[in-house]
Amino acid sequence: MTSNGFSSSDPIALRIYRVGGSVRDELLGLPVQDHDWVVVGATPEMMIERGFRPVGQDFPVFLHPDTHEEYALARTERKTAPGYRGFAVHFAPEVTLEEDLQRRDLTINAMARDADGNLIDPYDGQADLRAGVLRHVSAAFEEDPVRILRLARFAARFERFTVAPETMALMRRMVAAGEVDALVAERVWQELARGLMERHPSRMFEVLRECGALERVLPELARLWGVPQRAEHHPEVDTGVHVMMVVDYAAGAGQPLPVRFAALTHDLGKGTTPPEQWPRHIAHEARSVKLLDALCERLRVPGECRDLARLVAREHGLIHRVLELRASTLVELLERLDALRKPQRLEQVISACEADARGRLGFAEQPYPQAQRLRLAAQAMRSVDAGAVASQHAGSPTAIRDAVHRARVAAVVQALGIKR
Numbered sequence: 001m002t003s004n005g006f007s008s009s010d011p012i013a014l015r016i017y018r019v020g021g022s023v024r025d026e027l028l029g030l031p032v033q034d035h036d037w038v039v040v041g042a043t044p045e046m047m048i049e050r051g052f053r054p055v056g057q058d059f060p061v062f063l064h065p066d067t068h069e070e071y072a073l074a075r076t077e078r079k080t081a082p083g084y085r086g087f088a089v090h091f092a093p094e095v096t097l098e099e100d101l102q103r104r105d106l107t108i109n110a111m112a113r114d115a116d117g118n119l120i121d122p123y124d125g126q127a128d129l130r131a132g133v134l135r136h137v138s139a140a141f142e143e144d145p146v147r148i149l150r151l152a153r154f155a156a157r158f159e160r161f162t163v164a165p166e167t168m169a170l171m172r173r174m175v176a177a178g179e180v181d182a183l184v185a186e187r188v189w190q191e192l193a194r195g196l197m198e199r200h201p202s203r204m205f206e207v208l209r210e211c212g213a214l215e216r217v218l219p220e221l222a223r224l225w226g227v228p229q230r231a232e233h234h235p236e237v238d239t240g241v242h243v244m245m246v247v248d249y250a251a252g253a254g255q256p257l258p259v260r261f262a263a264l265t266h267d268l269g270k271g272t273t274p275p276e277q278w279p280r281h282i283a284h285e286a287r288s289v290k291l292l293d294a295l296c297e298r299l300r301v302p303g304e305c306r307d308l309a310r311l312v313a314r315e316h317g318l319i320h321r322v323l324e325l326r327a328s329t330l331v332e333l334l335e336r337l338d339a340l341r342k343p344q345r346l347e348q349v350i351s352a353c354e355a356d357a358r359g360r361l362g363f364a365e366q367p368y369p370q371a372q373r374l375r376l377a378a379q380a381m382r383s384v385d386a387g388a389v390a391s392q393h394a395g396s397p398t399a400i401r402d403a404v405h406r407a408r409v410a411a412v413v414q415a416l417g418i419k420r
Contacts (some may be wrong), residue, residue, distance in 0.1 A: 010298035011266055014041035016071075017097055017112040017120065024108050027119075027129055037071040038112065039099055043095045059089040074100040077140070086383070098122045103140050105147045106154065110137045130166075135164035142170055145179040149191035149217075152207040156198035163207060180216040188217050189299045196260040201251050202244035220291045221264065223271035228279040235361035237279075239270045246359030255351050261305040262312040264354040265292050269313075288313040308345060311337060312352045319353045322370045322377075326361070326419045327412040330377050331405065340376045373416070380415035381408040 020036045039047070044060050052062035052071060054146040060073040067322050076099050091337050097112060097120065104110040106127040114120060123137050134151055141147050155161060174180065195204035205221070208214040215222040225240030236242050243264065250263040256414045269287030273280075296306040318325075318333055325333070339346040384407045393399040413420050 005261075006409075014039070014046075014093075015097070015114065016040075017114055019101070019112040020104070020109050023111045023119070024125070024129065025112055027126060031162045035069050038074050038097065039070060039071050040095070040097050042101070043093060044073070047073070060091055074138075075103070076100070077103050077143070102138050104137055105141060105144075105150055106405055107135050107137050110152075132158070132161045133164050134158075134161050134167065136167045136170060141167070142174050142179070145174060145183050145296075146187055146191065148174060148180060148208070148211065148213050149183075149188065149195070152204040152213075153191055153195040153198060155207045156195045156201050156204035159200045159203065163210075168211055171213065175212040175216060180213050183217065185298060185300045189301060192217075192299070193257055193261075193305075196247070196251075196264065197257055199251060201247045201260065201264075205244060205247075218295070220268045220271060220295050224267065227270050227273065229270070229281070230279045233360075234318065239267060242360060243267055245361070246355045249359040249364065250352065250355040253351065253355065255355070256348070258305045258308040259348050259351045259355070261301070262309040262348075263355045265295065265309045266312050266316050266352065266356055268292055268295070285314050285317050296302055308348055308352070311345075312356075315349070316353050316356055319349070319370060319374070320357060322373045327377075327409045327416070328420060330373075330418075331381060331408045331412055334374070334381060335377055335405070339374075340382055343378070346378060376415060377412050380411040383415075384408050384411050 017038045017040065018035055019038045022032045022035045025032050040417065044054065044062075047060070047062045048054065051065035053065070055061050055063055055070075056072070059075050062071045062073075063069070064071060073091045074095040074097060075089055076095055077089050099123060101110040101112065101120075107123045107128045109125070110123045111125040112120040118236075128135050134154055134206070136147075136151075151163065151167070151171070155163065192204075195201055198204065203212060205218075206218070209222060209225070221240075221375065222242070224243055227239040228237050229239055229242065231237055234242055236245065246263045246266070247260060250260045255263075257400060265288070267284065267288060268291040269284035269289075270281045272287050272291070273282075273284060289310055292306075292309055295301070301309075315337065322330060322333070332356075334340070334346075335347055337349055348373045355373055357368050357370075358364050358366060384404065386407075388403050389403050389407050390400045393403050409420060412418070
């Protein structure tokens with residue numbers, strides 16, 4: 001028995017190939033994280049006999065008994081209904097490797113290596129790797145709208161790559177045909193979240209915007225382009241451009257997903273400002289929260305991302321002005337942020353607001369003293385012994401709350417030397 005779980009006595013037609021991302025990343029000189037395998041010439045019964053455990057629901061995928069890596073039987077697919085679930089899957093020993101690779105999304109993901117390490121590249125993926133091109137393998141691309149999101153995510157990962165013109169035209173046709181509208185929320189969020197965690201997230205949204213998909217999956221974001229802001233605060237002027245700069249700044253700083261999502265959604269309300277009020281955006285924070293809530297419900301955004309984004313959308317304008325705030329207003333802000341109980345979340349709020357401040361043309365290296373002001377104020381508030389204060393106002397929750405608040409304000413006044 002070999003390391004792949006197959007012995008030399010297996011039928012000569014049975015072959016194992018390493019496919020997809022590991023081959024691509026190896027050719028790019030990048031670290032290879034996971035291996036995916038395709039088995040040609042096998043049946044599910046043959047896999048189970050060799051100790052592989054079936055895990056695939058829609059098509060036959062098996063876990064290796066020792067390495068637990070995924071081995072899929074070579075297969076073809078046929079479109080049967082709109083969306084990404086409407087497929088009839090065919091797998092049989094006679095399905096070839098080339099037929100299996102033809103159903104994959106991009107040429108750079110449609111390469112394989114055999115047991116001897118030879119590269120099998122029937123769709124010129126290596127040439128597209130060298131040229132830096134994201135190109136669909138075949139017309140089968142348009143049968144799965146998730147592939148639009150995946151391609152956009154790859155654009156965010158591989159910064160030098162461009163989308164082949166014929167692939168962009170194909171994606172536009174898919175959007176016009178309503179294929180993107182059939183995507184389910186979980187898949188949209190999954191791909192958006194993964195794209196946000198890439199090196200250059202703005203490229204994902206640029207691709208989605210160019211093919212028209214952004215208006216379908218994130219209309220709240222799509223409407224920000226073309227909305228002007230005050231040039232003295234935003235030399236880049238365009239709100240959509242600004243938001244992309246903010247997201248890329250957060251990515252460049254290595255921020256976690258909640259911070260990047262908050263960076264993406266903090267200014268949604270500016271897209272609903274009446275044009276006659278431009279370039280000002282009065283009360284856009286409250287409108288941002290309302291739009292964000294609808295977006296999060298529609299895409300079923302996880303609570304950690306939703307909660308941080310709500311705080312940043314609601315409070316970022318005030319946070320940018322913390323150097324001007326009285327102690328009482330500063331304490332109220334930190335209490336709304338629940339800064340004492342959740343110091344890590346305070347740091348994430350600060351990180352998102354710092355990305356907002358620096359994600360502007362010419363502002364990337366500007367200092368952000370607001371961060372230290374918030375930290376010092378929170379530290380001063382923590383110095384208050386709330387239990388001791390409460391013991392002096394037993395029996396009255398309202399009196400206790402007010403007394404603790406006053407004590408915290410006094411502590412901030414003393415620590416920062418600002419007005420009450």
